[in-house]
Amino acid sequence: MTAHSVPLFLWLVIALCCAAACHATLAALAFPGLRGTAGTPRVGDMPGPVSVLKPLCGIEPRLYSNLQTFCTQSHPSYQLLFGVASADDPAAGVVERLMRAFPNHDIELVIDGTAHGSNRKVANLINLAARAKHDVIVIADSDIAVEPDYLVRVTEPLADADVGVVTCLYRARRVGGFWSRIGALFIDEWFAPSVHVANVLGQNRFGFGATLALRRDTLAKVGGFVALRDCLADDYWLAEHARAHGLRTVLSDVVVATDVIERDLAALWSRETRWLRTIRSLNPLGFACLCLTFTTPWLLTSALLGLGFEHGTDPAQTIADTIVDLSTSLGLSARLLLHARSARSWRAFWRDLPLIPLRDLLMWLQWLSASFGSSVVWRGVRIPLDAPGQRYDANASDSQ
Structure with missing residues (x-):
């Protein structure tokens, strides 16, 4: 990348890569794993x-x-x-x-x-x-x-x-x-x-x-x-x-x-x-943001951006290069941590590790497909997305 400035659209892509890395980090830190916890319910408090x-x-x-x-x-x-x-x-x-x-x-x-x-x-x-x-x-x-x-x-x-x-x-x-x-x-x-x-x-x-x-x-x-x-x-x-x-x-x-x-x-x-x-x-808004939660495509994008920046005297490229390098490192570390917390054993961790890029890429493609269409098929029945009954009036319910 020989330009002495970073185009605005590249800054936007960098921002999206950073957002994806931050989400991956939050997910890895917030996720306790899927083993559940041993509860101690008080029988006297059961309803x-x-x-x-x-x-x-x-x-x-x-x-x-x-x-x-x-x-x-x-x-x-x-x-x-x-x-x-x-x-x-x-x-x-x-x-x-x-x-x-x-x-x-x-x-x-x-x-x-x-x-x-x-x-x-x-x-x-x-x-x-x-x-x-x-x-x-x-x-x-x-x-x-x-x-x-x-x-x-x-x-x-x-x-x-x-x-x-x-x-x-x-x-x-x-x-x-x-x-x-x-x-x-x-x-x-x-x-x-x-x-x-x-x-x-x-x-x-x-x-x-x-x-x-x-x-x-x-x-x-x-x-x-x-x-x-x-x-x-x-x-x-x-x-x-x-x-x-x-x-x-x-x-x-x-x-x-x-x-x-x-x-x-x-x-x-x-x-x-x-x-x-x-x-x-x-x-709809939450769905639009889901694309940021499929980590691997964004990690690949930020890594390629980092390879494209030249190390020179242009401050903008130096800053952008530093940001994408940090974003890639943070996102990759978070994705590995999330995978470790989700895995049931170290054997499962290593067995499924090569599947992560395929899994994230497939979700990206599914997200693109799900962006279109006005119905879904469930148990052989086609149901429209705007099916009646989804809009709810609490006052109307109370009066029934």
């Missing part, structure tokens, strides 16, 4: 018996073992409700097998195909909620596995009347080969750290389908599951509706395990692009 709602659709590789973890809970009183839309759904047979294995548990299989709106999962939840016995409700995805103290710990914050929803993060558990490893990195090294960054910065506008715990009166206050029947991101909107009533969202220290089962690039691309496009529909 009472729990009804667990598990909407099911189809068979999954570890469905039985995942559902079984909900049958070994240390909570003294809970009900398990599993819902399918049809008796022909193979998940129904899995639940029946579970009921035979745990005959003394309060387990019920609800078969009801009533469609209350465009979101089939929410329709399932509406049908399940009608059979819930208890005033504390936990909604949990079918593909998660939990520890025996899960129900005790995730419901404990609900003893505080100011808490509306408790949610929790998840770590990936790959089922399959190469592409499931790539998918696991998406969850463990991008999604979960990004949530912790938001939490550290005081942002709590989230709600994850892995777990949503709330009281029955909170659900009634927001209009019940019916208010979500046409929502795309029903988990997010349930928590958002509660926040509209001044109730807090608590990010639990519980970390559950979720299965990553995609066996090819097409399936992985479809799921992750759907997630990103959903984020775009919820927070």
